[in-house]
Amino acid sequence: MxxxxxxxxxxxxxxxxxxxxxxxxxxxxxxxxxxxxxxxxxxxxxxxxxxxxxxxxxxxxxxxxxxxxxxxxxxxDCKTVDRIARDHMAEIERKIADIIALRHELSTMIESCGGGNISECRIIEALSPFDN
Amino acid sequence: MxxxxxxxxxxxxxxxxxxxxxxxxxxxxxxxxxxxxxxxxxxxxxxxxxxxxxxxxxxxxxxxxxxxxxxxxxxxDCKTVDRIARDHMAEIERKIADIIALRHELSTMIESCGGGNISECRIIEALSPFDN
DNA sequence: TCTTGACCCTGTAGTTGCTACAGGGAGCAT
DNA sequence: ATGCTCCCTGTAGCAACTACAGGGTCAAGA
Known part of the structure; x- marks a missing residue:
């Protein structure tokens, strides 16, 4: 105890x-x-x-x-256990696909930015809805 | 409006x-x-x-x-924007590493299970703290 | 004109999975 | 007796919404 x-x-x-x-x-x-x-x-x-x-x-x-x-x-009931595990696995796969796509978008955005104190920030631009 | x-x-x-x-x-x-x-x-x-x-x-x-x-x-202030974006990117990378490791563990666990109605469920076993 | 239905309002409580108090009691060492 | 660490209950907070309840507004159709 x-x-x-x-x-x-x-x-x-x-x-x-x-x-x-x-x-x-x-x-x-x-x-x-x-x-x-x-x-x-x-x-x-x-x-x-x-x-x-x-x-x-x-x-x-x-x-x-x-x-x-x-x-x-x-x-x-191994069948049910297996289903729960496989469902979870499928969700994980979806999340992986999502997050990898997201990383790609992010890295593209970051790379387009020189990183200095320039007058036009490409990151802000990339996030903005309209081309300015 | x-x-x-x-x-x-x-x-x-x-x-x-x-x-x-x-x-x-x-x-x-x-x-x-x-x-x-x-x-x-x-x-x-x-x-x-x-x-x-x-x-x-x-x-x-x-x-x-x-x-x-x-x-x-x-x-x-592109520097600050860049830092925020890069910090976020680093976190994404961490999450990707975590979730991929997790997928590996899960898939190993699922594969060890036949998926039928057998008397010993490998998934439950894999989740259990002691070998039984 | 009346009514129906889609939209809008505020305010509050629920979701997931915990975590962090506040305000007290228990148990042990000195 | 005092201090310290642990434990108790109960409630509120976190992120980022989402879902009501109980009403008001407005435009279109019969």
Whole structure:
């Protein structure tokens, strides 16, 4: 059994975040000590680790919730898990395409600017709606 | 002169967003009609277009505010504009590196999963903290 | 003329995923 | 007894919008 601070350290999670996960129902309310402190067992540690790893991989809290409920059911419904993961992957691919296009636009814009204190700023021009 | 709805259509911006920009001081409060409707001139259109284009390129509202104040001053301080743009570019590069690493992790995880209704789900395993 | 419908107004609350207090209590060391 | 670190609840804040609720305005059609 460990305190919320210890759990936070073990999972690299802020104490407030753990309480937040409890509040939104991702983590079950843990047992309390006489002094009303939360105490966590190894299962809670495993669950929070799972949540954090999923979050690190970019899953939304809703997706994490779905993944958790699938593992809670113990049905090992790999098809559904796979779909969630693949959906997420597709979104990541979209984001990559978007951000790379954006980088291209940005770099074109920046390159067209000499960078000095000139009277006509190409960056501002590039952002402006009309040719002036 | 155009209504807020017309301005929204012209700049692909929701009406609520325009009012929001006004509330946070990005857009000046426009003139009103007798019926208390906002009316926008071409300058407002140009300004909102600038904001939207900057936002599309991923600049934060704070960055947009800085860029706008630079253009408002008319000093054409290209050095500062360039710095803002380059800072933003560096952040984009960081994000690209992060998301590509993430894609790699995700795809490795997904590939290790057959995708059927098997008793052991590799994705869940990959997300779990302990080998089971 | 009346009515319908599209638009507009203000103000507030919700979204995501936390984070940061404020104002207090618990527990341990000195 | 005092200080210190941790913990508690509850609420408000962040970005950048978005979505109402509960009304007012205005132009067109029957």
């Amino acid at each position: 460990r305190s919320i601070g210890a759990l936070g350290k073990a999972t690299n999670t802020k104490v407030e975040t753990i309480r937040y996960y409890e509040r939104i129902g991702l983590l079950a309310p843990p047992q309390r000590t006489d002094g009303n402190y939360r105490t966590y067992d190894d299962e809670a540690l495993a669950r929070l680790s799972f949540i954090r790893r999923s979050r690190d991989l970019g899953f939304s809290l809703d997706q994490v919730r779905a993944l958790l409920s699938l593992t809670d059911q113990g049905t090992q | 155009r209504s807020i709805g017309a301005l929204g259509k012209a700049t692909n911006t929701k009406v609520e967003t325009i009012r929001y920009y006004e509330r946070i001081g990005l857009l000046a409060p426009p003139q009103r009609t007798d019926g208390n409707y906002r009316t926008y001139d071409d300058e407002a259109l140009a300004r909102l277009s600038f904001i939207r284009r900057s936002r599309d390129l991923g600049f934060s509202l704070d960055q947009v505010r800085a860029l706008l104040s630079l253009t408002d001053q008319g000093t054409q």
